Amino acid sequence: MLKTINWGIIGLGSIANKFATDLLTIEGAKLYAVASRNQDKADAFAAKYNATKAFGSYEAMVEDKNIDAIYIATPHALHKENTLLCLQHGIAVLCEKPFAMNADEVSEMIAKAKAENVLLMEALWTYFLPHYQYVLKALEDKVFGNLVKLEADFGFHRDFDDSTRLFNKSLGGGSLLDIGIYPIFAALSTLGIPKTINAQATYFENGADSSCTMLFDYDDTKALLKSTLLENAPTEAIFYCENGTIKINTMFHMPTTVTLIPKGGKPETIDFNYKTIGYNYETIHFNELLRAGKTESDVMTFAFSEQLIKTLDAVRTKINLEY
Incomplete structure (x- = not known):
């Protein structure tokens, strides 16, 4: 029991x-x-x-x-x-x-x-979802060779409303902390801490960020990341490897499917048969x-949480976003 x-x-x-x-x-x-x-x-x-x-x-x-x-x-x-x-x-x-x-x-x-x-x-x-754990294992096992580029985005459109939490800057509203954390998480959990970070943002009238585009540079690869509250984005995470591509399909941060695309081969989509949210x-x-x-968790460790928030802080510094 x-x-x-x-x-x-x-x-x-x-x-x-x-x-x-x-x-x-x-x-x-x-x-x-x-x-x-x-x-x-x-x-x-x-x-x-x-x-x-x-x-x-x-x-x-x-x-x-x-x-x-x-x-x-x-x-x-x-x-x-x-x-x-x-x-x-x-x-x-x-x-x-x-x-x-x-x-x-x-x-x-x-x-x-x-x-x-x-x-x-x-x-x-997201870290604990079976499809994401599957992708982490596939990348670790180099199923398609080394990872050479990551593209991850998260975006949806909402009419600006300063009275709601999503847009309230004093509550941490805006695209970066609310949804930009997911593309950044995808980069950190697969590529680690970037060597350099470049970022640009747009803003709502109250100073909350409406969108943020980020480039994380590593020794041999790059991560192109984006968050936006201005438009509906694919919200995918695409891992380009030497011999093929691993794509977490739309709404990559929540239960979804994964498509394996070998170079010159036939794509295969894996359904994880989720029964819950x-x-x-x-x-x-x-x-x-x-x-x-x-x-302390051995998956979502203190060290990883600290890396994640420090990376978010670094992006905020680049785009001059202060709370």
């Missing part, structure tokens, strides 16, 4: 709904509590997903000794504050990406987790870490 992990959720927006939906599919996991700054919203969310308790404040929820882990799904600018609150109460934290607003905040969060000896992990769900994979991994008494 698996020890049941009692989960709490802080922040009850759209991503929290997806997380809660997939949590219901996981053996040995229960949505025990939810918290919002609005009690009615917490009550409605708890009723929808059959949570045991609903709290009208985050501070009240972390006092509940029955909670084993908390998923943080608040706006980016609140991640550090919310994470530190949970950690100081000895509660394991799975914090939605980006981990925080900058490298200094991430360092503070990691230091607190280490000091309290409590599990902390950035929730970058995809948030269950990172959650199952986190549950296993918690049961094993681990305080």
Whole structure:
């Protein structure tokens, strides 16, 4: 019998709904509590997903000794504050990406987790999806030889609305932190830290970035990356290798298919037969870490999270984007 992990959720927006939906599919996991700054919203969310308790404040929820882990799904600018609150109460934290607003905040969060000896992990769900793990293994095994170029993008159109989180610069809104993190993640997880970074951006009237184009230079290869809120982009990750191409098809960051295209050969598309939204994979991994008494993931490591936020900071420096 698996020890049941009692989960709490802080922040009850759209991503929290997806997380809660997939949590219901996981053996040995229960949505025990939810918290919002609005009690009615917490009550409605708890009723929808059959949570045991609903709290009208985050501070009240972390006092509940029955909670084993908390998923943080608040706006980016609140991640550090919310994470530190949970950690100081000895509660394991799975914090939605980006981990925080900058490298200094991430360092503070990691230091607190280490000091309290409590599990902390950035929730970058793509890393745990079977199709992405398949591509990582194919590249590592050099199925088509060495990787020579990566192209990855993420884009969709939304009418500008400064009242929403997506465009609110003070909450970390804009294309880079919200969706640019995925193409950057694709580069870091396959090519590592770039030798040089070049980037250009466009901006909304409130100073939030509307699009960002990036070039990561490595010794023998390049990564061409893009994020945009101005247009619907293919949202693919294409790995060009010496003897063929590995393409993660549209919406590469979430459950999708992979096409293998050998030079001069016939393309083959692999379907991974996903049955969930995809948030269950990172959650199952986190549950296993918690049961094993681990305080850091061996997949989404602290070192990788630090590399990721430092790279985002470096891009922001290039495009003169300050929060």
